[in-house]
Amino acid sequence: MTLLLEIYHKLYTTFGPQHWWPGDSSFEVAVGAVLTQNTNWGNVEKAILNLKRKGVLSAKALHEMQRDDLAALIRPAGYYNVKAGRLKSFIAFLMEEAHGSMKVLKKGTLQELRKKLLDVNGIGQETADSILLYALEKPAFVIDAYTKRVLSRHGILEQERSYEDFQELFLSSLKREVRLFNEYHALFVRVGKTFCKTRNPLCSECPLYGLQYTHG
DNA sequence: TGCCAGGCCGGGT
DNA sequence: ACCCGGCATGGC
Numbered sequence: 001m002t003l004l005l006e007i008y009h010k011l012y013t014t015f016g017p018q019h020w021w022p023g024d025s026s027f028e029v030a031v032g033a034v035l036t037q038n039t040n041w042g043n044v045e046k047a048i049l050n051l052k053r054k055g056v057l058s059a060k061a062l063h064e065m066q067r068d069d070l071a072a073l074i075r076p077a078g079y080y081n082v083k084a085g086r087l088k089s090f091i092a093f094l095m096e097e098a099h100g101s102m103k104v105l106k107k108g109t110l111q112e113l114r115k116k117l118l119d120v121n122g123i124g125q126e127t128a129d130s131i132l133l134y135a136l137e138k139p140a141f142v143i144d145a146y147t148k149r150v151l152s153r154h155g156i157l158e159q160e161r162s163y164e165d166f167q168e169l170f171l172s173s174l175k176r177e178v179r180l181f182n183e184y185h186a187l188f189v190r191v192g193k194t195f196c197k198t199r200n201p202l203c204s205e206c207p208l209y210g211l212q213y214t215h216g
Numbered sequence: 217t218g219c220c221a222g223g224c225c226g227g228g229t
Numbered sequence: 230a231c232c233c234g235g236c237a238t239g240g241c
Contacts, residue, residue, distance in 0.1 A: 034223095037222080037223040038220095038222085038223045040220080040239070043238060075237090075238070079236045080236090082235090121224090121225080124223060124224050125223090126224090144222050145222070186222095188222095189222055192222085193221095199220090
């Protein structure tokens with residue numbers, strides 16, 4: 001068994017299924033992906049709840065809304081002016097590309113959609129992959145701060161390495177399945193939150209403790 | 217109370 | 230090709 005698969009099994013055994021991504025629709029998932037940029041998920045939930053209460057959690061409604069009005073609603077998510085612009089950029093793309101329909105957008109291929117998403121202002125690699133995986137159900141492996149931190153703390157790949165380097169690690173050794181990629185990334189967030197906080201050094205409580213030490 | 221949270225952009229070197 | 234400042238709220 002490969003190292004990456006072994007890590008997956010250890011995490012899954014410890015934490016069980018994570019049931020990601022929280023959201024009632026693929027559109028909501030995509031909105032959440034933008035709002036959660038460098039932001040606590042709890043704050044994102046408050047922002048999304050505001051949109052739901054106003055009845056504007058749809059491409060059409062948000063497309064027609066003024067940027068500043070949207071900003072006021074998503075205020076709890078932080079960076080609200082920036083994120084209001086980013087949401088409107090994404091929605092303008094969705095309207096242009098798929099008449100505002102996530103279902104229509106889903107018809108594209110992973111590579112084609114990834115390239116187009118990266119051209120949208122405010123969508124970088126992690127957000128693009130999150131939308132691809134969790135909203136559009138394409139096998140894109142999401143690399144985030146937790147993934148990098150957990151892997152680097154266990155001596156598998158240095159934190160300074162690029163997004164592509166980390167992603168290649170997974171793509172080259174795992175079967176490209178949505179179900180696996182979904183659960184795996186969610187498990188990294190889980191283990192990161194539980195045992196791998198920014199401040200804490202490598203901790204012996206972690207299910208991955210003692211896995212592999214190539215340095216440190 | 218300061219630090220942190222499921223990044224990204226634009227300008228500078 | 231990197232490096233950095235800016236963007237902001239809420240919870241512990």
